[in-house]
Amino acid sequence: MTGKSMIKRFLALLLLAGIGAMFASLLLAYVPDTDLNFTARYYAENTASDIGAANIVTAIIVTYRGLDTLGEVTVLFLASGIVGLVLSFGRKRDSTPRNLVPVGELLTTASQHLAPVIMLLGVYVFVNGHLTPGGGFQGGAIIASGMLLLLLSDPLKRFSHTLIATVESFSGIAYIALGLIGLVLAGGFLDSRILPNGILGELISAGAIPLIYSLIGLKVGAEFSSMLTSLSETEDL
Amino acid sequence: MSGLMTAMTAVLCIAMLVAALVAIRVLGDKSLPIAILAAGLVSLLASVLFLILASPDVAMTEAAIGGGLTTFLFFFVLARIRSWEKGESEYDGEKHD
Numbered sequence: 001m002t003g004k005s006m007i008k009r010f011l012a013l014l015l016l017a018g019i020g021a022m023f024a025s026l027l028l029a030y031v032p033d034t035d036l037n038f039t040a041r042y043y044a045e046n047t048a049s050d051i052g053a054a055n056i057v058t059a060i061i062v063t064y065r066g067l068d069t070l071g072e073v074t075v076l077f078l079a080s081g082i083v084g085l086v087l088s089f090g091r092k093r094d095s096t097p098r099n100l101v102p103v104g105e106l107l108t109t110a111s112q113h114l115a116p117v118i119m120l121l122g123v124y125v126f127v128n129g130h131l132t133p134g135g136g137f138q139g140g141a142i143i144a145s146g147m148l149l150l151l152l153s154d155p156l157k158r159f160s161h162t163l164i165a166t167v168e169s170f171s172g173i174a175y176i177a178l179g180l181i182g183l184v185l186a187g188g189f190l191d192s193r194i195l196p197n198g199i200l201g202e203l204i205s206a207g208a209i210p211l212i213y214s215l216i217g218l219k220v221g222a223e224f225s226s227m228l229t230s231l232s233e234t235e236d237l
Numbered sequence: 238m239s240g241l242m243t244a245m246t247a248v249l250c251i252a253m254l255v256a257a258l259v260a261i262r263v264l265g266d267k268s269l270p271i272a273i274l275a276a277g278l279v280s281l282l283a284s285v286l287f288l289i290l291a292s293p294d295v296a297m298t299e300a301a302i303g304g305g306l307t308t309f310l311f312f313f314v315l316a317r318i319r320s321w322e323k324g325e326s327e328y329d330g331e332k333h334d
Contacts, residue, residue, distance in 0.1 A: 012261055057294055125297070133293035141301035148309055224306060231313040 052197030053130040053206040059192075061135065062209050062216075066179065066190030072137075073219060077172065080223040087230045103153055111153035118146035126217030130206040136213040140220025147225045151232045159229050168222035171215040178212055246289055253282045269315060277308035 036044055043056055043064065053059040061069050119142075125132075126139030150157060182191035192212065198205030258264040259275035280303030287296035 009261075009263065013263065016257075016261070134297050135294070138294065138297040138301060141298065141306065145301055145305040148306065152309075228306075228309075231310070234317075 048200055051192060051206055051209070052200055053209055054201045055130055055132065055135075057133070058130045058135050058209060058213065059206070062129075062212050063190065063192045063207075066192075066212075069216070070175070070179070070190065073172070073175070073216060076220060076223050077168075080227045083227045084230050087234045103155075108153050111149045115146045115149050118149065119143050122146065122217070122221065126213050127210060128203070129213040129217075130209045131201065131203070136216030137220050139213075139217040140222075141224060143217070143221035144224030144228060147221075148228055151228060155232060158233070159225065161226070161229070164222050164226045164229070167218055168226065171219040171222070175212060175215045175219065178208055178215070182208070242289060246286065249282050249286055249289075253279050253286075256282065270312070273308060273311045273315065276311070277304050280304040280307065 035041075043060055047053060047056045047059045051059040051063050053063075122139045122142035124139075125134040125142060126136045129135030129139070147159070178194070179190040182194050183189050186193040190212070192207035192209045195207045195211075197207055204210065255264065256275045256278040259266075260272050260279060262272050265271065280299055284296040284300035284304060287293075287299055
Protein backbone atom coordinates (compact mmCIF):
# COMPACT_ATOMS: atom_id res chain seq x y z
CA MET A 1 0.00 0.00 0.00
CA THR A 2 1.42 3.39 -0.98
CA GLY A 3 1.76 6.30 1.43
CA LYS A 4 -0.70 8.40 -0.57
CA SER A 5 -3.58 5.96 -0.20
CA MET A 6 -2.73 5.55 3.51
CA ILE A 7 -3.18 9.31 3.99
CA LYS A 8 -6.41 9.20 1.97
CA ARG A 9 -7.78 6.40 4.11
CA PHE A 10 -6.70 8.12 7.32
CA LEU A 11 -8.46 11.34 6.23
CA ALA A 12 -11.63 9.40 5.39
CA LEU A 13 -11.61 7.77 8.81
CA LEU A 14 -10.98 11.14 10.46
CA LEU A 15 -13.92 12.65 8.58
CA LEU A 16 -16.16 9.74 9.58
CA ALA A 17 -15.09 10.06 13.22
CA GLY A 18 -15.88 13.79 13.10
CA ILE A 19 -19.35 13.17 11.66
CA GLY A 20 -19.87 10.43 14.24
CA ALA A 21 -18.94 12.82 17.04
CA MET A 22 -21.38 15.42 15.71
CA PHE A 23 -24.25 12.93 15.60
CA ALA A 24 -23.29 11.50 19.02
CA SER A 25 -23.57 14.97 20.58
CA LEU A 26 -26.98 15.41 18.90
CA LEU A 27 -28.10 12.01 20.19
CA LEU A 28 -26.91 12.66 23.75
CA ALA A 29 -28.75 15.99 23.87
CA TYR A 30 -31.96 14.39 22.57
CA VAL A 31 -34.92 14.43 24.92
CA PRO A 32 -38.11 12.77 23.59
CA ASP A 33 -41.12 15.08 23.47
CA THR A 34 -43.81 14.20 25.99
CA ASP A 35 -46.59 15.73 23.87
CA LEU A 36 -47.01 16.72 20.24
CA ASN A 37 -45.98 20.19 19.16
CA PHE A 38 -48.44 22.68 17.66
CA THR A 39 -48.29 21.58 14.00
CA ALA A 40 -48.17 17.87 14.80
CA ARG A 41 -51.16 18.21 17.11
CA TYR A 42 -53.13 19.92 14.36
CA TYR A 43 -52.35 17.10 11.92
CA ALA A 44 -53.14 14.37 14.48
CA GLU A 45 -56.46 15.91 15.48
CA ASN A 46 -57.80 17.13 12.16
CA THR A 47 -56.54 14.70 9.49
CA ALA A 48 -59.33 12.15 9.96
CA SER A 49 -62.12 14.73 9.76
CA ASP A 50 -60.51 17.05 7.14
CA ILE A 51 -58.87 14.66 4.70
CA GLY A 52 -60.31 11.27 5.66
CA ALA A 53 -56.98 9.42 5.36
CA ALA A 54 -56.18 6.72 7.92
CA ASN A 55 -52.44 7.27 7.32
CA ILE A 56 -51.59 10.75 8.59
CA VAL A 57 -48.15 10.71 6.92
CA THR A 58 -49.82 10.27 3.52
CA ALA A 59 -52.30 13.08 4.24
CA ILE A 60 -49.39 15.41 5.02
CA ILE A 61 -47.33 14.35 1.98
CA VAL A 62 -50.13 14.42 -0.59
CA THR A 63 -52.44 17.18 0.64
CA TYR A 64 -51.08 19.45 3.38
CA ARG A 65 -47.59 19.51 1.83
CA GLY A 66 -48.64 18.60 -1.71
CA LEU A 67 -46.53 21.30 -3.31
CA ASP A 68 -43.36 19.90 -1.69
CA THR A 69 -44.20 16.49 -3.13
CA LEU A 70 -44.62 18.04 -6.57
CA GLY A 71 -41.14 19.52 -6.10
CA GLU A 72 -39.69 16.13 -5.17
CA VAL A 73 -41.28 14.48 -8.20
CA THR A 74 -39.85 17.27 -10.37
CA VAL A 75 -36.34 16.70 -8.96
CA LEU A 76 -36.62 12.99 -9.74
CA PHE A 77 -37.93 13.78 -13.23
CA LEU A 78 -34.97 16.10 -13.91
CA ALA A 79 -32.51 13.52 -12.56
CA SER A 80 -33.85 10.74 -14.78
CA GLY A 81 -34.03 13.10 -17.75
CA ILE A 82 -30.40 14.14 -17.32
CA VAL A 83 -29.23 10.53 -16.87
CA GLY A 84 -31.02 9.63 -20.11
CA LEU A 85 -29.54 12.64 -21.92
CA VAL A 86 -25.95 11.99 -20.78
CA LEU A 87 -26.12 8.27 -21.55
CA SER A 88 -27.80 8.71 -24.94
CA PHE A 89 -24.52 10.13 -26.33
CA GLY A 90 -22.78 6.82 -25.76
CA ARG A 91 -25.55 4.59 -27.05
CA LYS A 92 -24.49 2.11 -29.69
CA ARG A 93 -26.55 2.20 -32.85
CA ASP A 94 -25.70 -1.36 -33.94
CA SER A 95 -26.24 -3.90 -31.21
CA THR A 96 -23.35 -6.31 -31.60
CA PRO A 97 -23.64 -9.35 -29.34
CA ARG A 98 -21.72 -8.91 -26.11
CA ASN A 99 -19.93 -11.79 -24.43
CA LEU A 100 -21.73 -11.71 -21.12
CA VAL A 101 -21.26 -13.87 -18.08
CA PRO A 102 -23.99 -16.55 -18.33
CA VAL A 103 -26.92 -15.93 -16.01
CA GLY A 104 -27.51 -18.75 -13.56
CA GLU A 105 -30.55 -21.01 -13.71
CA LEU A 106 -31.53 -19.96 -10.20
CA LEU A 107 -31.72 -16.26 -11.09
CA THR A 108 -33.61 -16.89 -14.35
CA THR A 109 -36.27 -19.07 -12.73
CA ALA A 110 -36.57 -16.96 -9.61
CA SER A 111 -36.93 -13.69 -11.56
CA GLN A 112 -39.68 -15.20 -13.73
CA HIS A 113 -41.68 -16.06 -10.64
CA LEU A 114 -40.76 -13.13 -8.41
CA ALA A 115 -40.89 -10.13 -10.76
CA PRO A 116 -44.71 -10.15 -11.22
CA VAL A 117 -45.21 -10.56 -7.45
CA ILE A 118 -42.79 -7.70 -6.70
CA MET A 119 -44.58 -5.43 -9.17
CA LEU A 120 -47.95 -6.40 -7.67
CA LEU A 121 -46.60 -5.51 -4.22
CA GLY A 122 -45.50 -2.12 -5.58
CA VAL A 123 -48.99 -1.46 -6.96
CA TYR A 124 -50.53 -2.59 -3.64
CA VAL A 125 -48.26 -0.21 -1.72
CA PHE A 126 -49.20 2.87 -3.71
CA VAL A 127 -52.90 2.05 -4.07
CA ASN A 128 -53.17 1.57 -0.29
CA GLY A 129 -50.99 4.61 0.44
CA HIS A 130 -53.75 6.35 2.41
CA LEU A 131 -54.38 3.28 4.62
CA THR A 132 -51.08 1.48 5.22
CA PRO A 133 -47.45 2.67 5.45
CA GLY A 134 -45.86 3.50 2.15
CA GLY A 135 -47.17 5.28 -0.89
CA GLY A 136 -46.23 6.52 -4.33
CA PHE A 137 -42.48 6.84 -3.84
CA GLN A 138 -42.11 3.50 -2.08
CA GLY A 139 -44.42 1.69 -4.51
CA GLY A 140 -42.61 3.21 -7.50
CA ALA A 141 -39.24 2.15 -6.13
CA ILE A 142 -40.54 -1.40 -5.55
CA ILE A 143 -41.81 -1.57 -9.16
CA ALA A 144 -38.41 -0.38 -10.37
CA SER A 145 -36.68 -3.11 -8.34
CA GLY A 146 -38.91 -5.63 -10.13
CA MET A 147 -37.67 -4.17 -13.43
CA LEU A 148 -34.11 -4.42 -12.11
CA LEU A 149 -34.60 -8.14 -11.40
CA LEU A 150 -35.80 -8.66 -15.00
CA LEU A 151 -32.78 -6.75 -16.32
CA LEU A 152 -30.41 -8.80 -14.14
CA SER A 153 -31.81 -12.12 -15.35
CA ASP A 154 -31.62 -11.05 -19.00
CA PRO A 155 -29.20 -8.13 -19.56
CA LEU A 156 -30.05 -8.02 -23.27
CA LYS A 157 -33.76 -7.57 -22.58
CA ARG A 158 -35.11 -4.33 -24.05
CA PHE A 159 -38.05 -2.49 -22.58
CA SER A 160 -40.12 -0.14 -24.69
CA HIS A 161 -38.89 3.40 -24.10
CA THR A 162 -42.08 4.71 -25.70
CA LEU A 163 -44.20 2.88 -23.12
CA ILE A 164 -42.09 4.13 -20.19
CA ALA A 165 -42.14 7.70 -21.53
CA THR A 166 -45.91 7.55 -22.15
CA VAL A 167 -46.66 6.29 -18.62
CA GLU A 168 -44.32 8.94 -17.18
CA SER A 169 -45.79 11.86 -19.13
CA PHE A 170 -49.40 10.76 -18.69
CA SER A 171 -49.12 10.42 -14.92
CA GLY A 172 -47.23 13.71 -14.63
CA ILE A 173 -49.83 15.63 -16.64
CA ALA A 174 -52.72 13.95 -14.79
CA TYR A 175 -51.10 14.78 -11.43
CA ILE A 176 -50.85 18.50 -12.31
CA ALA A 177 -54.39 18.43 -13.77
CA LEU A 178 -55.78 16.99 -10.52
CA GLY A 179 -53.94 19.72 -8.64
CA LEU A 180 -55.48 22.40 -10.86
CA ILE A 181 -58.96 20.87 -10.47
CA GLY A 182 -58.43 21.22 -6.70
CA LEU A 183 -57.78 24.92 -7.27
CA VAL A 184 -61.23 25.27 -8.88
CA LEU A 185 -63.42 22.80 -6.95
CA ALA A 186 -61.79 22.69 -3.50
CA GLY A 187 -59.59 24.78 -1.21
CA GLY A 188 -56.47 25.14 -3.34
CA PHE A 189 -53.77 23.58 -5.51
CA LEU A 190 -53.50 19.80 -4.92
CA ASP A 191 -56.40 19.81 -2.44
CA SER A 192 -57.59 16.19 -2.29
CA ARG A 193 -61.16 17.08 -1.34
CA ILE A 194 -62.37 17.25 -4.95
CA LEU A 195 -63.86 13.79 -4.33
CA PRO A 196 -65.93 12.82 -1.27
CA ASN A 197 -63.92 11.75 1.80
CA GLY A 198 -65.91 8.53 2.24
CA ILE A 199 -65.60 6.23 5.25
CA LEU A 200 -62.29 6.37 7.13
CA GLY A 201 -60.23 3.23 6.49
CA GLU A 202 -61.89 2.05 3.27
CA LEU A 203 -59.97 1.61 0.02
CA ILE A 204 -62.05 4.21 -1.83
CA SER A 205 -61.86 7.07 0.63
CA ALA A 206 -59.76 10.13 1.45
CA GLY A 207 -60.90 12.08 -1.62
CA ALA A 208 -58.40 12.15 -4.48
CA ILE A 209 -55.46 10.82 -2.42
CA PRO A 210 -55.53 7.24 -3.84
CA LEU A 211 -55.72 8.69 -7.37
CA ILE A 212 -52.89 11.19 -6.81
CA TYR A 213 -50.68 8.65 -5.05
CA SER A 214 -51.23 6.06 -7.80
CA LEU A 215 -50.16 8.64 -10.38
CA ILE A 216 -47.08 9.51 -8.30
CA GLY A 217 -46.30 5.78 -7.98
CA LEU A 218 -46.52 5.24 -11.75
CA LYS A 219 -44.41 8.34 -12.39
CA VAL A 220 -41.69 7.39 -9.90
CA GLY A 221 -41.66 3.78 -11.15
CA ALA A 222 -41.36 4.92 -14.77
CA GLU A 223 -38.58 7.39 -13.93
CA PHE A 224 -36.47 4.82 -12.04
CA SER A 225 -37.13 2.23 -14.76
CA SER A 226 -36.01 4.63 -17.48
CA MET A 227 -32.77 5.30 -15.55
CA LEU A 228 -32.12 1.57 -15.11
CA THR A 229 -32.86 0.69 -18.73
CA SER A 230 -30.64 3.51 -20.05
CA LEU A 231 -27.80 2.36 -17.80
CA SER A 232 -28.26 -1.26 -18.81
CA GLU A 233 -28.43 -0.52 -22.54
CA THR A 234 -25.23 1.50 -22.57
CA GLU A 235 -23.25 -0.67 -20.20
CA ASP A 236 -20.32 -0.98 -22.58
CA LEU A 237 -19.32 2.05 -24.58
CA MET B 238 -38.16 -0.02 24.56
CA SER B 239 -37.87 -3.50 26.00
CA GLY B 240 -34.57 -5.19 26.84
CA LEU B 241 -34.73 -7.51 23.83
CA MET B 242 -35.30 -4.58 21.48
CA THR B 243 -32.39 -2.67 22.97
CA ALA B 244 -30.11 -5.69 22.57
CA MET B 245 -31.27 -6.16 18.96
CA THR B 246 -30.67 -2.50 18.21
CA ALA B 247 -27.17 -2.73 19.68
CA VAL B 248 -26.38 -5.80 17.53
CA LEU B 249 -27.72 -4.01 14.44
CA CYS B 250 -25.61 -0.92 15.16
CA ILE B 251 -22.43 -2.99 15.57
CA ALA B 252 -23.19 -4.91 12.34
CA MET B 253 -23.76 -1.59 10.54
CA LEU B 254 -20.45 -0.19 11.80
CA VAL B 255 -18.58 -3.31 10.61
CA ALA B 256 -20.34 -3.16 7.23
CA ALA B 257 -19.50 0.54 6.93
CA LEU B 258 -15.82 -0.16 7.64
CA VAL B 259 -15.85 -2.86 4.94
CA ALA B 260 -17.59 -0.42 2.58
CA ILE B 261 -14.81 2.16 2.93
CA ARG B 262 -12.30 -0.69 2.53
CA VAL B 263 -10.66 -0.47 5.93
CA LEU B 264 -11.64 -4.00 6.96
CA GLY B 265 -11.67 -7.31 5.16
CA ASP B 266 -11.35 -7.92 1.41
CA LYS B 267 -10.27 -4.79 -0.44
CA SER B 268 -12.24 -5.55 -3.63
CA LEU B 269 -14.67 -2.94 -4.93
CA PRO B 270 -17.68 -5.30 -5.44
CA ILE B 271 -17.43 -6.39 -1.78
CA ALA B 272 -17.30 -2.72 -0.74
CA ILE B 273 -20.44 -1.96 -2.81
CA LEU B 274 -22.27 -4.93 -1.31
CA ALA B 275 -21.25 -3.80 2.19
CA ALA B 276 -22.62 -0.30 1.47
CA GLY B 277 -25.90 -1.96 0.44
CA LEU B 278 -25.86 -3.97 3.66
CA VAL B 279 -25.57 -0.74 5.68
CA SER B 280 -28.76 0.51 3.98
CA LEU B 281 -30.56 -2.76 4.56
CA LEU B 282 -29.69 -2.78 8.28
CA ALA B 283 -30.61 0.91 8.52
CA SER B 284 -34.07 0.04 7.16
CA VAL B 285 -34.52 -2.54 9.94
CA LEU B 286 -33.45 0.14 12.42
CA PHE B 287 -36.05 2.55 10.99
CA LEU B 288 -38.68 -0.17 11.43
CA ILE B 289 -37.68 -0.58 15.11
CA LEU B 290 -37.97 3.22 15.47
CA ALA B 291 -41.60 2.93 14.24
CA SER B 292 -41.24 4.61 10.84
CA PRO B 293 -42.19 1.96 8.27
CA ASP B 294 -42.49 4.54 5.48
CA VAL B 295 -38.84 5.53 5.74
CA ALA B 296 -37.84 1.88 6.16
CA MET B 297 -39.52 0.92 2.86
CA THR B 298 -37.83 3.75 0.99
CA GLU B 299 -34.44 2.93 2.48
CA ALA B 300 -34.74 -0.78 1.67
CA ALA B 301 -35.92 -0.25 -1.92
CA ILE B 302 -33.72 2.69 -2.92
CA GLY B 303 -30.72 2.48 -0.58
CA GLY B 304 -30.47 -1.29 -0.41
CA GLY B 305 -31.69 -2.21 -3.88
CA LEU B 306 -31.43 0.41 -6.58
CA THR B 307 -28.34 2.33 -5.35
CA THR B 308 -26.32 -0.87 -4.92
CA PHE B 309 -27.01 -1.93 -8.48
CA LEU B 310 -26.46 1.60 -9.77
CA PHE B 311 -22.93 1.32 -8.35
CA PHE B 312 -22.47 -2.04 -10.10
CA PHE B 313 -23.62 -0.59 -13.44
CA VAL B 314 -21.19 2.29 -13.02
CA LEU B 315 -18.39 -0.07 -11.97
CA ALA B 316 -18.93 -2.18 -15.11
CA ARG B 317 -18.76 0.98 -17.26
CA ILE B 318 -15.54 2.13 -15.58
CA ARG B 319 -13.98 -1.32 -16.05
CA SER B 320 -14.79 -1.38 -19.78
CA TRP B 321 -13.42 2.14 -20.10
CA GLU B 322 -10.20 1.12 -18.34
CA LYS B 323 -9.81 -1.80 -20.77
CA GLY B 324 -10.11 0.62 -23.68
CA GLU B 325 -7.38 2.95 -22.38
CA SER B 326 -4.33 0.70 -22.29
CA GLU B 327 -1.93 3.44 -21.15
CA TYR B 328 -4.06 4.05 -18.07
CA ASP B 329 -2.35 2.58 -15.02
CA GLY B 330 -4.15 4.12 -12.07
CA GLU B 331 -4.74 2.45 -8.73
CA LYS B 332 -7.37 0.06 -10.03
CA HIS B 333 -5.87 -2.88 -8.16
CA ASP B 334 -5.74 -0.91 -4.92
